[in-house]
Amino acid sequence: RNQIFIGTFIHSKKLDELEYLHDTAICVDKTGKIIAIEPQCDQKKAEMSLYPTLGWSAADVAVTIAKDGQFFFPGFIDTHVHAPQYPNVGVFGKSTLLDWLNTYTFPMEASLSDLSKARKVYTRCIRRTLAHGTTTAAYYATIHVPATNLLADLCLSMGQRAFVGRVCMDRMGPDYYLDETADEALAASRASIEHIRGIDPGFALVSPILTPRFAPACSEGALAGLGRLQRETGLPVQTHISENRSEVGLVRELFPRSRHYAAVYDEHGLLGPRTILAHAVHLGDDEADLIAARGAKVAHCPCSNSALTSGEARVRWLLDKGIAVGLGTDMSGGYSPSVLEAARLATLVSNHLAMGGERRGGEDASAPGEGERAKLSFEEVLYLATRGGAEVVGLQDRIGGFRVGMEWDAQLVSLGALGDDVAEDDMQDYGNMDVFGWENWDERVAKWVYTGDDRNTTMVWVRGRLVHERK
Ligand code: GUN
Ligand code: ZN
Structure with missing residues (x-):
């Protein structure tokens, strides 16, 4: 069915600026593509003036309206x-990367050779x-081909866009x-690529991704x-880089001839514009310059890096070098499956960077902070969560914002009813926040970033x- 969405739409205009489209209608065709964005438009006006130009009849259009206290936001x-x-x-626990892998991660991943367990998880x-x-x-699966293929099958059937x-x-x-x-590793990777090509030939929703751990x-x-x-397939690549100091030391030992960690990937043809590098915490200056020169991207994982x-x-330093940055939950290095949580933690981590040694106070205030410029605003982390992420996965022309020609990957966010006419006892479960109605839109969105969760995500669409619909 054709669809029309009516109400307030919010998306990133640029890194530090949100755009608010109020009283707007967005038309989405049967293939999930945005084909019209009409300002100053309600349902009646859409039926009278918009549908005829699109060749639509009202009977064949599903209507979703964002009411007072709700808005549409990119997925x-x-x-x-x-x-x-x-x-x-x-x-x-209190583990750090290398012992965490051995204690928690490898045993859990190994157990997913059991396909019924993999299906449940x-x-x-x-x-x-x-x-x-x-x-x-952008999912890492396990080393098992059948379970990896199952993950791709489930993404396709449940409708989540994914790199597997x-x-x-x-x-x-x-x-x-x-x-x-x-x-054997390469043969297994090829087998999984072939499977995913088979279930989604055009990579409309699910794509394989090369994944050296x-x-x-x-x-x-x-x-x-x-x-x-x-080089042969042009497929994207994902891996980890410079997450933890012991890991960086290990790479230096294992690859003594390489200048640094990024050079290891570069020397093997794995550092290019389709490469997603997770963490990038302990990079040197020329290392980051090489990443920028190759056009590789970074997945910032503040929850995991803190945990x-x-x-x-x-x-900020990565962005200043022109490197595209998105957000990653890095579940379960990160403890939360929520990108919103990653976004708010990204602001807090940036504040810690800005403070530097000052945060320890007293005489141990030696380490200089990165200063005010390091701070990321809620607008900026929402950009990273949407448009930044789209660039990182190479889908900036299809997702991450509301533009004609892009695909309808969106969520309906509910902050609770606003306005004076709302009865006190008419409150639904909109989570951790109270919205009174006198807040301006910037303040409402800030409340969402800092106090929101899945209770505010009422409906979710992909293509x-x-x-998803919250009952
Ligand atoms: N480095 C290698 N494997 C992993 C992993 O599973 N998680 C994280 N956070 N870092 C890694
Ligand atoms: Zn990871």
Whole structure:
């Protein structure tokens, strides 16, 4: 069916500016594409003047209206998330990356060789992330081809836009969870790519993505093979970089001839404009320059970087270098499946960076802060969650905002009824916030960022299809 959406639409105009489209109508055709955006338009006017120009008849149009206290916002893009780690959300103790992998992560991922378990975990992961407004996810699966393929099948059937990567790791993992050789790793990755090509030939919704876990877990042969596969297929690549100091030290030991971590990927043909690098916490200056020169992108994961005491990624510094940055939950390094949570934590982490040593007070105030400029505003992190993320996954022409020709990946956000005529006892469960009605739109959106959650995400669409509705 054709669809029309009417009311207030909010999206990012540029990094630090939101655009508010009030009393607007957006028409979405049967394929999920936005074909008209009409200001000053209500349902009656749409029927009279808009439908005839589109060749629509009112009987064949589904209408969704954002009422007072509601607005449409682009769906969130999670540029870095591990679907098989979903059962471990919130469970990480006081570990840091390398012991966390061995203690929590590898055992859980290995257990998803059981397809019935994989189905349960992946179904819930997709349902949960959709409920949080994640319309696109860049997923790491596991090393298992059948379970990886199942994740792609479920994304397609449940309607979540996704990049699904079979994890490549032929060293450093435990015996029970490892690709046996580089050749076997490459063959398995090819098998999964073929499967996904088969279920979604045009990559309309689900695309494969090459996924070397990270340099320490891949032999030179595996990295080089994946680099060749990238050149051959043009597929995107996702991996981790410079998340934790011990990990960076390990890379220096394992790749003594490489200048730095980014050079390892570059030397194997894995650092290009379609590469998504997660974390990027401890990069050197020329390393970041190389990433910028190659056009590679960064997934900023503030929840994970805080939970695993990895560090504070310098997002402003990356942006200043012209590197595209999106947000990642890095579930379950991050404890939350919510991109909104990642967004608000991105602002807090940026505040800590701005403070530097001052935050410790007293005589230990030695480390200089990055200063006020490091701070990210709520407008900026919403950009990272939508348009920034779209650029990171290479879909900036299709998703991340409301423009004619783009696809309808959106969420209806409800802040609660506004206005004087709302009875006190007419309050529904809109979560953690009270909205009184006198707030301006900037203040309302700020409240959403800082106090909102999935209770505010009322409806979610991907390519025009309703994929979640909060009852
Ligand atoms: N580095 C290698 N594997 C992982 C992982 O699963 N999560 C995170 N956060 N970092 C990694
Ligand atoms: Zn990760």
